[in-house]
Amino acid sequence: MSQEIVFIAFGSNAGDRQELCDRAVALMNLLPRSRVTGVSSYYESEPIDPQGILGPTWFYNGVVKLETSLSAQRLLVILQETERALGREEENRRGPRTMDFDIIFFGQQVIEQSGLTVPHPRLHQRRFVLEPLVELDPSWNHPVFHRSVKELLESLADTSRVNKLNLLPGAKYGSRQACMGPSA
Ligand code: ADP
Numbered sequence: 280m281s282q283e284i285v286f287i288a289f290g291s292n293a294g295d296r297q298e299l300c301d302r303a304v305a306l307m308n309l310l311p312r313s314r315v316t317g318v319s320s321y322y323e324s325e326p327i328d329p330q331g332i333l334g335p336t337w338f339y340n341g342v343v344k345l346e347t348s349l350s351a352q353r354l355l356v357i358l359q360e361t362e363r364a365l366g367r368e369e370e371n372r373r374g375p376r377t378m379d380f381d382i383i384f385f386g387q388q389v390i391e392q393s394g395l396t397v398p399h400p401r402l403h404q405r406r407f408v409l410e411p412l413v414e415l416d417p418s419w420n421h422p423v424f425h426r427s428v429k430e431l432l433e434s435l436a437d438t439s440r441v442n443k444l445n446l447l448p449g450a451k452y453g454s455r456q457a458c459m460g461p462s463a
């Protein structure tokens with residue numbers, strides 16, 4: 280079974296955001312047929328919310344890097360189950376959320392199916408995704424734009440505020456420490 284390098288973005292803007300992100304990171308370490316190889320720092324980011332449906336609370340965001348032999352479709356199903364386990368409400372899915380997972384990259388695969396688009400179609404517009412991605416793997420290639428994530432961040436128009444937090448992701452549950460960047 281082939282292995283792929285995968286980046287999963289997580290974000291929380293309801294409930295105890297740090298606790299929920301710590302639990303999310305711990306649960307990523309329990310994914311079947313998968314191995315977490317990096318966890319970004321946590322970032323606090325203002326909601327990008329022109330319609331005001333996300334609410335005023337800033338998000339905690341981060342990115343997990345893993346190797347997996349799961350299919351992208353199977354991974355998405357497990358991530359959606361995990362969102363529900365962490366209190367995500369289906370009836371108000373687009374509102375404030377205890378946990379949101381997005382598959383950002385699945386190796387260099389380009390997937391366009393109903394319910395699953397990879398690379399994530401908005402990743403290149405989002406500072407709260409690109410900052411943690413660059414922390415983990417600045418030279419990672421976007422398979423559609425053929426540019427590294429570092430280049431995408433450098434040409435980003437998104438001026439929303441994203442602040443790196445001085446916290447140890449997942450530390451509470453014995454997970455890996457934050458990635459210290461490519462030279463660490
Ligand atoms: P968002 O993350 O855009 O705020 P949701 O988490 O409610 O919103 O996701 C909406 C839908 O996006 C999900 O039902 C899922 O099927 C779909 N989707 C498409 N591509 C992806 C992806 N790469 N990662 C996660 N969800 C995706």
Ligand code: MG
Pocket residue numbers: 379380381
């Ligand atoms: Mg999502």
